[in-house]
Structures are given as C-alpha cells and as structure tokens.
Amino acid sequence: MADKLRVLKQQVCCSIDKAKDKLHGLGDAIWHHPELAYEERQAHDTLVRFFTQEQGWTVEAHYKLETAFQATWGPVSGADGESVVNVGFLCEYDALPAIGHACGHNLIAECGAAAAVGLKAALESRETWPVPIKVTVLGTPAEEDGGGKVDLLQEGVFEDLDVVFMAHPSQEDATYIPDVAEHDLVVKYHGRASHASAYPWEGVNALDAAVLAYSNMSVLRQQLRPDWRVHGIIRHGGAKPNIIPDYSELEYYLRTPSHRDLPKIKAKAEACFQAAALATGCRVELLFARNEFYEILRNHTLEGLYEENGKSLGMKFITVKDSSGSTDFGNVTHAVPGIHPYFYIGSEALNHTTEYTAASGANEAQFYTLRTAKALAMTALDVIFSPGVLDKVKKEFKEAKLREERGLRLQQAKHGEAETNKEI
Ligand SMILES: NCCCC(=O)N[C@@H](CCCN)C(=O)O
Numbered sequence: 001m002a003d004k005l006r007v008l009k010q011q012v013c014c015s016i017d018k019a020k021d022k023l024h025g026l027g028d029a030i031w032h033h034p035e036l037a038y039e040e041r042q043a044h045d046t047l048v049r050f051f052t053q054e055q056g057w058t059v060e061a062h063y064k065l066e067t068a069f070q071a072t073w074g075p076v077s078g079a080d081g082e083s084v085v086n087v088g089f090l091c092e093y094d095a096l097p098a099i100g101h102a103c104g105h106n107l108i109a110e111c112g113a114a115a116a117v118g119l120k121a122a123l124e125s126r127e128t129w130p131v132p133i134k135v136t137v138l139g140t141p142a143e144e145d146g147g148g149k150v151d152l153l154q155e156g157v158f159e160d161l162d163v164v165f166m167a168h169p170s171q172e173d174a175t176y177i178p179d180v181a182e183h184d185l186v187v188k189y190h191g192r193a194s195h196a197s198a199y200p201w202e203g204v205n206a207l208d209a210a211v212l213a214y215s216n217m218s219v220l221r222q223q224l225r226p227d228w229r230v231h232g233i234i235r236h237g238g239a240k241p242n243i244i245p246d247y248s249e250l251e252y253y254l255r256t257p258s259h260r261d262l263p264k265i266k267a268k269a270e271a272c273f274q275a276a277a278l279a280t281g282c283r284v285e286l287l288f289a290r291n292e293f294y295e296i297l298r299n300h301t302l303e304g305l306y307e308e309n310g311k312s313l314g315m316k317f318i319t320v321k322d323s324s325g326s327t328d329f330g331n332v333t334h335a336v337p338g339i340h341p342y343f344y345i346g347s348e349a350l351n352h353t354t355e356y357t358a359a360s361g362a363n364e365a366q367f368y369t370l371r372t373a374k375a376l377a378m379t380a381l382d383v384i385f386s387p388g389v390l391d392k393v394k395k396e397f398k399e400a401k402l403r404e405e406r407g408l409r410l411q412q413a414k415h416g417e418a419e420t421n422k423e424i
Contacts, residue, residue: 005385008122009309012377015121016114016370023117023373024366026050027110031361034095037142040067043093047109047139054117056124057137064155065148067141073120074134085390086134087380088158088336089116090166090329092143102352103144104169104345104360107369111167111343112137114373119380133384136161140328145184147291147328153335161336163302163383163393165376166329169360169369170342170351173315175303177342180229181259182293182326183266186251187213187273189282193246203244207237209282210248216272217252227323228265229255257323259294259330260411294330297400301393302339302379309378310341313371325351334404337397339379343372 016023030043044067051057051071063070078084091112092105116137123133138157142148158164170177189210194203217230224230232252238245254265270286277284307317320342329340345368347359359365383390 009378011122011125012118013374016118023114027106030106031101034100037094037145040093069139071137075132078132084132084134086161088136088161088164091139100357101360102357107169111373115376118377149328150291150331164336164338167341167372169345172318174320174342175307177320177324179296179327180255180257180323181295182255184289186287188285189248191246191282194244196242204281206248207245209276209280212276293326296330297333299337305382306379310375337393
C-alpha cells in the first residue's frame with residue numbers, strides 16, 4: 001500500500017504542475033479584481049467557470065449564498081449502501097477595503113482549487129479505491145467580514161463532509177496558528193447638532209461619545225488577559241468643526257482564545273460603550289454581528305500527516321504559540337475534522353499591509369501556493385488510503401468535541417454559582 005500511495009502522491013504533484021498556468025490564472029483574476037465580503041461576484045464566476053470547464057465536476061453556482069458555490073466530483077451514494085468518504089476543500093476569495101488582497105485570499109482560492117484538481121486526477125488514475133470517494137469544493141465568501149462559513153454551516157452545507165481542508169497565506173509554513181474566537185460589533189451614538197461656537201450648549205456631541213468610548217476601551221485593555229484583544233476604529237466622526245456631530249459610529253472586534261469567554265469580554269466592552277453614552281447624554285446602539293467566529297478545534301492526526309507531506313515537498317515548519325487573528329474556519333472545525341495550515345508565499349511582508357497585497361499577486365507566490373495544495377491533496381490521500389487513519393481522525397475529533405463541551409458545562413455551572421452568590 002505504501003508504494004501505491006507514493007505513486008498516487010506523485011500523481012497529485014504531476015497533475016497540479018500540469019494545470020499550473022490555469023490555476024495561476026484563477027488566483028490572478030481574483031487578485032486583479034478585489035471584492036469585499038458577500039460581494040465577490042467576479043471571483044465566484046471565475047471559480048464556477050473553472051470547475052464547469054474542468055471535466056467531471058457537478059457545479060452549483062450561488063449555492064445557499066449569492067457568492068458561494070459548490071463543485072463535487074464522485075458518487076452521490078455508494079453502491080449497496082456502502083458509505084462514501086467525502087473530502088472537502090475550501091476556497092475563500094474576499095478582499096479587504098482599500099488594500100485589496102492583503103490577506104492573500106486569491107491564493108486560498110487557487111490553493112483549494114488546485115488541491116481538488118490534484119486529488120481528483122490521482123483518484124482517476126486508479127480503478128478501485130478502498131471506499132467510494134467524493135471530492136467537494138466549497139466557495140466560501142466573506143471571511144474578512146461577516147463569516148460566510150458560519151452562514152453555510154447553518155444551511156447544513158458541511159454535514160456530509162468527513163474531513164475538510166484549506167490553507168492560508170502567511171509569513172511561514174505552520175500546520176497550526178492559534179486563531180482565536182471573535183465577535184464584532186458596530187457602535188452608534190446619536191446626539192444633537194448645534195452651532196459649535198454660537199450655542200454649543202444646545203448640542204449633544206456624538207463625537208465626544210465616540211472618543212470617550214475609544215478611550216474607555218483603551219483603558220480596559222490593561223485589565224484584559226494578555227491573549228484577549230479589543231481593537232476598533234471610528235468610522236464616522238462628524239462633518240465639519242462648526243457643527244456639533246449628532247452622529248458617530250465605531251466598529252470594534254472583540255477576541256478571546258475560546259468562544260466560551262466571548263460573553264465576558266462583550267460585557268466589559270458594553271460597559272465602556274454605555275458609559276460614554278451616559279457621560280455625553282447620547283443615545284447608544286450596540287449592533288453585534290450575527291455570527292461569532294470560533295477558535296480552531298485542532299486535529300493533531302491531520303496536522304501530523306500534513307506536516308509529513310509538506311516536509312517531503314521541502315517545507316520547513318515553525319511552531320507558533322502566540323495567538324493570531326480569527327477565521328470562520330474555526331466554526332467549521334467544531335462541525336467537521338479539518339486543518340487550516342498557514343503557508344509562506346515568498347515574502348516577509350505582514351498580512352493586512354499593502355506589501356502583502358503585492359506579495360500575494362507576485363509570481364513568486366505561485367510555487368508556494370501550489371506546493372501547499374499538493375500537501376493538502378496528499379494528506380487527503382492518506383485519509384483515504386491509509387488503513388485506520390480516517391477512524392483515528394474521527395475519534396480524535398469526537399474526543400476534542402467532548403472535552404470542549406465538558407469545558408462549557410463546567411463554565412456554565414461556575415457561572416450559575418456566581419449568579420446565585422450575587423443574588424444572596
Ligand atoms: N490568522 C488570520 C486569519 C485571517 C484574518 O485575518 N481574519 C480576520 C477575520 C476578521 C473577521 N472580522 C482577522 O482579523 O482575524
């Protein structure tokens with residue numbers, strides 16, 4: 001089996017290399033036309049066209065969300081009731097406002113498509129497999145704002161998948177970076193306009209409320225645990241110095257390593273925003289995003305296989321302990337075993353900078369993106385062809401879920417106690 005698996009892995013690499021110009025074309029088209037969350041119409045169309053033109057894929061455009069899609073290859077069900085192993089690859093493709101593809105989601109899309117194409121080609125080179133296999137590619141919009149994967153989870157889109165893979169551009173190759181839980185909100189202050197010099201006492205200054213809110217949050221930061229994060233911007237702060245602003249708006253991201261702690265950080269932040277309203281006499285509206293992002297639930301079995309495959313292709317992995325940003329793939333890992341490794345793209349530039357935008361559009365990123373796609377598809381082959389691996393992956397997932405749920409129950413019990421004490 002080891003030899004057959006080696007040959008299949010070589011097939012993956014050859015097929016991806018063969019398709020490299022077409023795959024580069026995908027990433028390039030998306031990079032040249034950056035689109036914001038839920039508005040990725042051209043990226044959606046580009047990927048849908050690609051899978052429609054590739055042989056053997058069944059494509060559903062506008063799948064559950066306007067800019068999501070699904071492409072599948074393989075049997076709808078196994079013969080004689082035999083269960084199908086369904087392997088998923090995800091493509092993200094949203095960009096950031098003002099700075100385009102500064103997080104390299106064009107490369108995520110290319111990498112997901114490449115891995116799927118490579119795996120399909122390797123599978124097609126064999127007449128029999130240990131189990132019927134299905135490959136599913138999901139185009140998942142709005143990672144930077146909103147959380148399209150959470151919407152798709154609620155639509156049941158991930159229910160049939162056995163394992164799920166994607167990879168994210170970074171400064172290094174790492175099988176895991178501690179992505180944390182996050183909840184975002186918009187804060188609106190409503191005041192009253194007035195002439196700022198002639199009769200300022202008639203006004204209620206909404207910008208003052210925003211500034212106080214910003215300061216309250218900055219002061220709060222000192223009392224937060226070192227791995228908790230709060231950061232925000234003032235989106236509207238008035239029109240002219242001689243008009244007391246009757247409206248201001250802030251946007252804040254609140255993050256904790258576990259989603260179980262989000263209620264705590266939200267309560268602290270709410271107090272900061274309410275206090276600014278009280279001090280200035282403004283009315284405040286707190287509009288929390290409909291989706292929370294969860295931390296990644298790790299699967300060490302999948303991570304280990306990915307690392308082995310990556311190393312065989314020349315990747316040098318580092319271990320990252322510091323908490324990072326967040327991803328809606330975190331929520332996916334609470335429903336399906338999966339990995340979200342990070343990959344070097346040939347540049348030291350940092351994500352969310354214009355330098356990274358340049359790097360994610362540069363030719364140099366191509367080698368690293370396709371190498372990552374190869375390692376993902378090779379890992380999928382391990383899951384399919386190595387006896388016992390899928391069972392091990394699923395067992396680890398179940399145990400991690402149980403630990404997670406037990407932790408939640410423990411926290412709820414503690415919280416109940418605290419509430420009771422308060423009442424006494
Ligand atoms: N490790 C970073 C993952 C990608 C990223 O930067 N995601 C955004 C998501 C923001 C959603 N509001 C982030 O700021 O972490």
